Amino acid sequence: DGGITQSPKYLFRKEGQNVTLSCEQNLNHDAMYWYRQDPGQGLRLIYYSQIVNDFQKGDIAEGYSVSREKKESFPLTVTSAQKNPTAFYLCASSAGRATEAFFGQGTRLTVV
Amino acid sequence: QKEVEQDPGPLSVPEGAIVSLNCTYSNSAFQYFMWYRQYSRKGPELLMYTYSSGNKEDGRFTAQVDKSSKYISLFIRDSQPSDSATYLCAMSAVDAGGTSYGKLTFGQGTILTVHP
Numbered sequence: 001d002g003g004i005t006q007s008p009k010y011l012f013r014k015e016g017q018n019v020t021l022s023c024e025q026n027l028n029h030d031a032m033y034w035y036r037q038d039p040g041q042g043l044r045l046i047y048y049s050q051i052v053n054d055f056q057k058g059d060i061a062e063g064y065s066v067s068r069e070k071k072e073s074f075p076l077t078v079t080s081a082q083k084n085p086t087a088f089y090l091c092a093s094s095a096g097r098a099t100e101a102f103f104g105q106g107t108r109l110t111v112v
Numbered sequence: 113q114k115e116v117e118q119d120p121g122p123l124s125v126p127e128g129a130i131v132s133l134n135c136t137y138s139n140s141a142f143q144y145f146m147w148y149r150q151y152s153r154k155g156p157e158l159l160m161y162t163y164s165s166g167n168k169e170d171g172r173f174t175a176q177v178d179k180s181s182k183y184i185s186l187f188i189r190d191s192q193p194s195d196s197a198t199y200l201c202a203m204s205a206v207d208a209g210g211t212s213y214g215k216l217t218f219g220q221g222t223i224l225t226v227h228p
Contacts, residue, residue, distance in 0.1 A: 041220050042221055106153070
């Protein structure tokens, strides 16, 4: 089945620790994205990548880092510099010249 | 002022009702408009996608875009309890090359409950 796989589904970390969220897609999409969703809010763009080895900051990139070494993979690291890391994180992808984004099932990160 | 405004509701309707969900926006560069449905603790699922102004129908769902008013709508006919979810509008502009890579701006979502 084609799709976007995010893992793990739930993640708990202590304050001050870095944590990496996994996102893999087998849709052969060129572009990949990370969004953050907080209760009662829409999605906000953290980072996006249009091609391998290239990525751009979104609206709320501070405290996050990404890499895009393979077309299929776009991991997100939540660093200790992120002041409010507890949130629902969503990864998405889209084909090169289309605009519809397709989402994974999300990772719920809780920092205690 | 947010670029995209969406009434968060919550909206509660009886089964079989016609539901109207709306978003307004301020960025005149937006040309692609989408509606996503999100069930609790799940990722958003694409429902409708339209380009520029006009209507698009898919089964019980109709999406309308009025660029002159910067207003988009999603209508759900014969609503079902399974339609209970959060509905998110999203939109994107085109880049200099005339394409958009899915960099979306979202409304905050409307929580819909359809009761039997």
